[in-house]
Amino acid sequence: MPAEASTSRPAAPPLTERQEARRRRILHASARLAGRGGFDAVQMREVAESSQVALGTLYRYFPSKVHLLVATMQDQLEHMHGTLRKRPPAGATAAERVAETLMRAFRALQREPHLADAMVRALTFADRSVSPEVDQVSRQTTAIILDAMGLADPTPEQLSVVRVIEHTWHSALITWLSGRASIAQVRVDIETVCRLIDLTDPATARS
Amino acid sequence: MPAEASTSRPAAPPLTERQEARRRRILHASARLAGRGGFDAVQMREVAESSQVALGTLYRYFPSKVHLLVATMQDQLEHMHGTLRKRPPAGATAAERVAETLMRAFRALQREPHLADAMVRALTFADRSVSPEVDQVSRQTTAIILDAMGLADPTPEQLSVVRVIEHTWHSALITWLSGRASIAQVRVDIETVCRLIDLTDPATARS
DNA sequence: CGCTAATCTAGAACAAGTTTCAGACTTGAT
DNA sequence: ATCAAGTCTGAAACTTGTTCTAGATTAGCG
Numbered sequence: 001m002p003a004e005a006s007t008s009r010p011a012a013p014p015l016t017e018r019q020e021a022r023r024r025r026i027l028h029a030s031a032r033l034a035g036r037g038g039f040d041a042v043q044m045r046e047v048a049e050s051s052q053v054a055l056g057t058l059y060r061y062f063p064s065k066v067h068l069l070v071a072t073m074q075d076q077l078e079h080m081h082g083t084l085r086k087r088p089p090a091g092a093t094a095a096e097r098v099a100e101t102l103m104r105a106f107r108a109l110q111r112e113p114h115l116a117d118a119m120v121r122a123l124t125f126a127d128r129s130v131s132p133e134v135d136q137v138s139r140q141t142t143a144i145i146l147d148a149m150g151l152a153d154p155t156p157e158q159l160s161v162v163r164v165i166e167h168t169w170h171s172a173l174i175t176w177l178s179g180r181a182s183i184a185q186v187r188v189d190i191e192t193v194c195r196l197i198d199l200t201d202p203a204t205a206r207s
Numbered sequence: 208m209p210a211e212a213s214t215s216r217p218a219a220p221p222l223t224e225r226q227e228a229r230r231r232r233i234l235h236a237s238a239r240l241a242g243r244g245g246f247d248a249v250q251m252r253e254v255a256e257s258s259q260v261a262l263g264t265l266y267r268y269f270p271s272k273v274h275l276l277v278a279t280m281q282d283q284l285e286h287m288h289g290t291l292r293k294r295p296p297a298g299a300t301a302a303e304r305v306a307e308t309l310m311r312a313f314r315a316l317q318r319e320p321h322l323a324d325a326m327v328r329a330l331t332f333a334d335r336s337v338s339p340e341v342d343q344v345s346r347q348t349t350a351i352i353l354d355a356m357g358l359a360d361p362t363p364e365q366l367s368v369v370r371v372i373e374h375t376w377h378s379a380l381i382t383w384l385s386g387r388a389s390i391a392q393v394r395v396d397i398e399t400v401c402r403l404i405d406l407t408d409p410a411t412a413r414s
Numbered sequence: 415c416g417c418t419a420a421t422c423t424a425g426a427a428c429a430a431g432t433t434t435c436a437g438a439c440t441t442g443a444t
Numbered sequence: 445a446t447c448a449a450g451t452c453t454g455a456a457a458c459t460t461g462t463t464c465t466a467g468a469t470t471a472g473c474g
Contacts, residue, residue, distance in 0.1 A: 124328075
């Protein structure tokens with residue numbers, strides 16, 4: 001499977017400038033509303049009005065609220081990945097670096113808990129019709145973790161470890177967002193799951 | 208914190224027989240509809256009609272669709288735990304037994320993928336207002352895993368491992384349900400995360 | 415039994431996601 | 445410049461979760 005081709009739909013027609021601008025306005029409005037009351041505060045009519053676009057147009061760009069929020073998350077993740085590239089984690093072992101990276105992301109989310117709520121809820125609530133977009137988010141997250149590990153071409157075993165880390169990351173986030181786990185618990189759980197890394201291949205520790 | 212008291216609301220008034228029967232009918236209808244089309248197929252009006260109860264009554268018993276589906280999951284989990292007790296897993300190590308238990312549960316869910324979809328989506332979509340109920344499900348799951356490990360009083364470290372396993376379990380289930388991961392991948396991920404068990408305390412292996 | 419409070423019912427009403435449609439506007443090609 | 449095809453708009457309609465109300469029923473109690 002080709003690396004880039006798989007991230008774009010069958011043949012995404014290129015957007016004109018005005019269309020690109022509309023798309024931006026929509027994503028911006030979505031993030032703004034989400035930053036206020038979370039998932040419920042992102043109301044499609046309000047997003048449309050706020051981004052100066054007709055409701056029908058909003059649905060042409062994003063076929064559902066979940067699509068919209070997942071796209072919003074893609075947007076935010078790109079930011080995050082960029083930021084992380086600039087100041088890479090400094091831990092000695094791969095496990096430490098991944099844990100540090102995730103905790104850094106976690107602190108960023110803590111600053112915008114409502115936005116985090118909207119994005120994560122959308123992500124886990126997404127059904128099959130959103131699979132390509134969710135998958136894209138997953139790939140992006142995988143890339144961030146592999147970056148932190150300093151791995152270029154992981155073994156299937158290591159990929160499984162990365163998936164388990166992502167599982168833990170998403171689910172721990174949810175339990176925190178819904179008030180069922182403390183920040184401390186999330187940290188401990190992240191550190192716990194990161195131990196799997198050195199278990200799989202202690203050689204990645206120093207490199 | 209008291210063991211039993213925390214699972215029941217401030218003072219759950221005892222239900223009369225007819226009320227108990229209504230509650231059963233509702234849960235049964237919910238599971239039946241979920242078994243067909245999953246989350247979307249569980250429509251409150253239809254649940255009400257199907258269980259011969261007025262819509263308002265349904266909402267008195269379960270204050271939202273998510274509450275209803277989480278309660279449905281509690282119901283199913285009890286079944287499952289009972290079944291598991293009768294034929295406990297036979298692995299040599301704690302990790303093997305937990306993996307076997309989860310895979311058994313997974314196979315059960317595969318038989319009713321739509322029901323699984325409805326329950327898991329509800330679980331992860333639940334907001335703070337459903338926390339007590341979701342927490343109850345979480346405790347039940349924890350109990351099942353600790354049972355499989357053969358642990359009576361776990362350390363905080365071990366509890367973190369169990370939480371990570373639960374995180375992985377839920378999230379892996381979601382990726383499978385939304386068609387983004389294969390059954391084989393789920394198995395591998397479960398086995399991967401279970402390795403954390405022996406890492407924490409190899410002594411639990413035989414017991 | 416007869417009363418009172420709580421519960422249940424049928425149905426309307428409301429809220430927000432989604433769909434639809436007729437007409438106005440853009441875009442790209444000729 | 446002009447035409448056809450595609451896109452955008454505004455507004456109404458539809459769907460399903462949720463709330464509300466007025467009246468009927470039931471449960472518990474003296």
